[in-house]
Amino acid sequence: MKTSASARSETERVTTALRDEIIDGIRKPGSRLVERDLAMDLGVSRVPIREALKQLASEGLVTPRPNTWSTVREFTTSDIADLNEVLSAFEVMTFELAAQRHTRETLSELETVVRRGLEFAERGDAIGARRAAADFHEIVTKISGNALLVEIGGLLSSRKRWLLSQHDDLSHVAEEHSGLFDAIARRDVGGIKSLVLEHLESSQKRQIQHNELKHREPPAEPADDPERFRDDDESDFENIEETAAS
Amino acid sequence: MKTSASARSETERVTTALRDEIIDGIRKPGSRLVERDLAMDLGVSRVPIREALKQLASEGLVTPRPNTWSTVREFTTSDIADLNEVLSAFEVMTFELAAQRHTRETLSELETVVRRGLEFAERGDAIGARRAAADFHEIVTKISGNALLVEIGGLLSSRKRWLLSQHDDLSHVAEEHSGLFDAIARRDVGGIKSLVLEHLESSQKRQIQHNELKHREPPAEPADDPERFRDDDESDFENIEETAAS
DNA sequence: ATCTTCCTTTTTGTATACCAGAATGAGACA
DNA sequence: TGTCTCATTCTGGTATACAAAAAGGAAGAT
Numbered sequence A, B: 001m002k003t004s005a006s007a008r009s010e011t012e013r014v015t016t017a018l019r020d021e022i023i024d025g026i027r028k029p030g031s032r033l034v035e036r037d038l039a040m041d042l043g044v045s046r047v048p049i050r051e052a053l054k055q056l057a058s059e060g061l062v063t064p065r066p067n068t069w070s071t072v073r074e075f076t077t078s079d080i081a082d083l084n085e086v087l088s089a090f091e092v093m094t095f096e097l098a099a100q101r102h103t104r105e106t107l108s109e110l111e112t113v114v115r116r117g118l119e120f121a122e123r124g125d126a127i128g129a130r131r132a133a134a135d136f137h138e139i140v141t142k143i144s145g146n147a148l149l150v151e152i153g154g155l156l157s158s159r160k161r162w163l164l165s166q167h168d169d170l171s172h173v174a175e176e177h178s179g180l181f182d183a184i185a186r187r188d189v190g191g192i193k194s195l196v197l198e199h200l201e202s203s204q205k206r207q208i209q210h211n212e213l214k215h216r217e218p219p220a221e222p223a224d225d226p227e228r229f230r231d232d233d234e235s236d237f238e239n240i241e242e243t244a245a246s
Numbered sequence C: 001a002t003c004t005t006c007c008t009t010t011t012t013g014t015a016t017a018c019c020a021g022a023a024t025g026a027g028a029c030a
Numbered sequence D: 001t002g003t004c005t006c007a008t009t010c011t012g013g014t015a016t017a018c019a020a021a022a023a024g025g026a027a028g029a030t
Helices: A010-023 A033-041 A046-058 A079-099 A102-124 A126-144 A147-165 A171-185 A190-215 B010-023 B037-044 B045-058 B077-101 B104-122 B128-142 B148-163 B171-185 B192-210
Strands: A071-072 B070-072
Touching: A010 A033, A010 A046, A010 A147, A033 A046, A033 B192, A046 B045, A079 A126, A079 A171, A079 A190, A079 B077, A079 B128, A079 B148, A079 B171, A102 A126, A126 A147, A126 A171, A147 B077, A147 B148, A171 B077, B010 B037, B010 B045, B037 B045, B077 B128, B077 B148, B077 B171, B077 B192, B104 B128, B104 B171, B128 B148, B128 B171, B171 B192
Parallel strands: none
Antiparallel strands: none
């Protein structure tokens, strides 16, 4: 039961398990993540749990609070706006680089995934389509040839997966990926930017549309902030100034 | 002085200490980071050390290897190229947003730092100038108003500090920061991009100039990647490895 | 002399137990 | 009703132990 699959360490297994549970909505936003409980749940000691929680915190899926339990992150509309904003810069860059640097092999790998995505979408397999969509972006990042970009892509991948999990109409996504693939294939470095931005924008619209419908009930506090400013959570985050001293 | 009272946890203290030692070159690239030894060195148990190492690995300052010791990261020219590439997208976005979203208060805070940088540079205080330069970028990121951008900026900050530590002529940097500040102040969203790119480029030139070639081999893969050259000259001598450990 | 193979050492990964201190939550008190 | 106090709950950290994996070296084979 615990020896599920190809995982090299307990920490990794735990991290993967928790991440999936959070993204799949099994762990509700705002719910407590208590180390001892998780340790018993997953049949390991507190050590791997601690490391997993730290990792997931860095991926933005859990909200740690000093000296107390962590919680499953509650994404606000402003969080999502920030994410889309960042994505619009990073993805453009990634695709432009990929269009320049792809090779025969990497391109055919990408084509396979695009095809798979289209098939899944056509026959209504949301889970498969989502996986293909995530794979597509991951492979494009790899093709970009920039190791740091891959790293950042990995950091953002959980959030991206979360975004994808928020809307179920994946057919547009698959088609747009197909168009993006074509642009990469013909090395259309100049034209790919607008395609990427359109892709993000249309994806964004579907998020909002879908999001407003499933308005989750406040787990604790109805922290509704229509403004751009974040009200709560000013405590964590590295203190910017602090060490000034001089 | 160095260890100001602002450290909240052992892990944080350890992380800061190790990070500084690595960036300042006290810990040589490639040297071993053994948990038990570090624990004794820094007078703590293995747990904070482990967490610090994990953190620093995510910041790209240490290279972890499964089931063995970590090492201080050896930056290759390709690593630096990747970093500059990412930075050129990241910083442009950051500054464009900052130019749009700054307020009276944040602007004056920024001005203070710019002034400080100029003063330090003028009187040849490299350490102070470097700190001011790092602060400048950090504050601009904050002004951008995008929490995720701040997060990514934090992740990249160690690498940026490392870059800064590689060249000692900080007067250009301070002056360019002053120019960037002006552009932000006058909300010159259209014109700031070229300024940022120039800033990065000139900084990059000084890096190369100062940076003696110390390469390592890129991951074993035949570079089917003709566009891009990262000047591989021969060498890759049996690197110094952990000659010292002192 | 160089390449394998085997064995010892080193070091991490994980478990377990325990403690101090901070945050929480509930009850006492004004 | 509000706030103060205090027990409880958790985390952050220490210490210790042990299995498993990698590294390093030595013996043996070619």
